[in-house]
Amino acid sequence: MSKIYVVGLGPGNIECMTQEAISAIADSDTIVGYKTYVDLVQSLIEDKEVISSGMRKEIDRCTIAVTCALQGKTVALISSGDSGVYGMAGAVLEVVEKSGEDIEVEVIPGVTAANAAAACLGAPLMHDFVVISLSDLLTDWGLIKKRLHCAGEGDFVVCLYNPKSKGRPKHIEEARRILLQYKEGTTPVGIVRNAKRDGQQVDITTLDEMLNKEINMFTMVIIGNKSSYIKNNKIITPRGYKV
């Protein structure tokens, strides 16, 4: 049967990939991916057919993967972080289903950006948390705002994917304003650019001060809950143990 692996690369250096992801790439004839991610694994794919394309071409890449699979090739469709978190796993399953073809899809999980960033910050995710993308390219901004309110109301730790881009510079400001309705201004905030890959930069700050730090497309923002605190430049959200 034709086969497509949907491979989560993790944060973007080969050390943070799983053995399983490396094996799936080794087992594949053809690698399909966003150019930036293909470049990250260049050393693993030198003997492979590589088909890369630019941003926002997600469905095109899925269609290419299906076409290659139907030619009898084993395909690795690569995705940064975890392919199952805002990644390519859903899109390729939808495209395969629509094609009506008999193609096996195996999702290979990886370390997602929230977990990679959390590791750089200390231990902010020791308690219940939400993961919200601030990109409204595919989601109604009203729904995103509602979810921010729910996250605040429930005193969740909050991980913000896609916090800012040129097209939506103000979403992070509005997200902060909403969370300030529920969380103190002194709540710890971790801002990690390029978590666990070249160019990593970490800022430990607060809800009050966070907009003074650089936030861009390669940034994960993690905002603590009521118990989170900063100590020795780490954010810790206590699990509740008596220490």
Place this chain on the structure above:
Amino acid sequence: MSKIYVVGLGPGNIECMTQEAISAIADSDTIVGYKTYVDLVQSLIEDKEVISSGMRKEIDRCTIAVTCALQGKTVALISSGDSGVYGMAGAVLEVVEKSGEDIEVEVIPGVTAANAAAACLGAPLMHDFVVISLSDLLTDWGLIKKRLHCAGEGDFVVCLYNPKSKGRPKHIEEARRILLQYKEGTTPVGIVRNAKRDGQQVDITTLDEMLNKEINMFTMVIIGNKSSYIKNNKIITPRGYKV
């Protein structure tokens, strides 16, 4: 300087560990962990000092790690999944801080249980989600219920850690009742026992039917949002692409 790695093993087979986690263990003199997790990495630690203990001894293990580090040993404190998600990262940072000693703690992230289970189910986490533990050992059950309400209100995909144990057989039933106030009974539910390790079992079901499936301590429960659907025995939460 003394050093403790807090190592996320991923779901529990060596294939799903990162290179970085394997290297951290190789670099360590002493491995400290819950016995079950130590057994999972037996092949990597044959030449190491190993100190294992039973359930609910988290703080004891952190204290042992600190003691060993102060003896000049490099220590790997191991944790299943991601050490930063309900794992040992927070506890060890708290114990080190309380000790006042100068010990470097490096958190090595791994594939967390929600991501491992999602990969077994298809693509349920393609959109905003919450992660909630149903264990009230360290958290007030009232707060957990409130968070379930917030998760329902925001139409989040919901990942339930620790859904059931002998001490709290009914929490999952109450969680389901709360979510049914916001989600349709036909909402897809994925139940994964022993995700990505020996003994893996997957059930794809619905909120209406989920209590007919086995749910135990080794189970992750993932409940879809309004758009999630089941097709070819996979759960897909659409990201919103036009396919």
